Amino acid sequence: MAAPATADEALFRPVRAGNAFEETVERLLQAVRLGVVAPGERLPAERELAARLSVSRVTLREAIRALQQAGYVESRRGRYGGTFVNQTLPSGAGAAMRQPPADPVGDLGDALTLRHVLETGAAATAAARPLGPGERRHLRSRLAETAAAGLAEYRRKDSRLHLAIAEVTASASLTAAVADARMRVNELLDAIPLLEPNLVHSNEQHELIVASILDGDPAAARQAMAEHLDGTASLLRGFLS
Incomplete structure (x- = not known):
């Protein structure tokens, strides 16, 4: 054995x-x-x-x-x-990070599961719809804003892109649910540092997600979003678990 x-x-x-x-x-x-x-x-x-x-x-x-x-x-x-x-490790999240929620481990699993279900579903639903010219411009605009964002504004622009994907599903209830889930995740993200290699990688993944939606490929959009969310989940588990 x-x-x-x-x-x-x-x-x-x-x-x-x-x-x-x-x-x-x-x-x-x-x-x-x-x-x-x-x-x-x-x-x-x-x-x-x-x-x-x-x-x-x-x-x-x-x-x-x-x-x-x-x-x-x-x-x-x-x-x-x-x-x-280091002999002395950061307390909680460390000097470069804000204080995490009172129960980051308990919040983390629930928040990530909800986000995964909602946002992969939103990406697939958006890709399955016949998007109009305005909706396509909306996605491309939010994608460009996120790609051009600096560290100080990246998280806000990133949130707007993810909400734009929910918006083009044409479901107000789903968009509201994604917004609520994103607020929870942002509280956790605010407790860890912004890492430039991760932002570069995230932008590449955003490109693939949006391209899959605009191409009308629900399976590819769901897969691209799932992979993107998995990367964020890995960082959150690493820093907060």
Whole structure:
């Protein structure tokens, strides 16, 4: 009988290709939070860690840089250098983040499940409708605004794009439900840092979602939205769970 997997093996297993950066951040944060790599200890060498996670070294470096900025790890140069877990870890969400809700773990699973059901359904429904010229312009306009947004306004523009997708379903009830779910998720998102590699990736995924809707492909729109939401979920679980 094979030996059971260790926590180290379980956390540093290959990530899925669709959201490599986000899942890499999640795995590294889990390793730190669970004490698999304790404060003061070094993460596995970059080459080894990239191979175990099945990600490029560029993706791994971006994930490590995100954790550095959030106060979880530091990089040291020299013969005994590498990436080390900080002796003092951020309390809750850390200095770069706002305070999370009182019960982030309890809120998180419920909020993410509701968002997934509503927004994947909205994307598929929007793609199944014969959209008029105004609705198409509306989606393209919101997409362009989000792609051009800076860090300070990104979350607001992102929310408007997601609401625009709900709006073109022509269901006022669904749009209201998506808006309510988005407000809950935004409270959680406000508790974690904005990570530039994630924003670049999100914009690429937004392009695919909108293109699938405009092409009238419900299955592709649902799949693209699901993959997009999975990336956000990975970051939230990593920082807040």
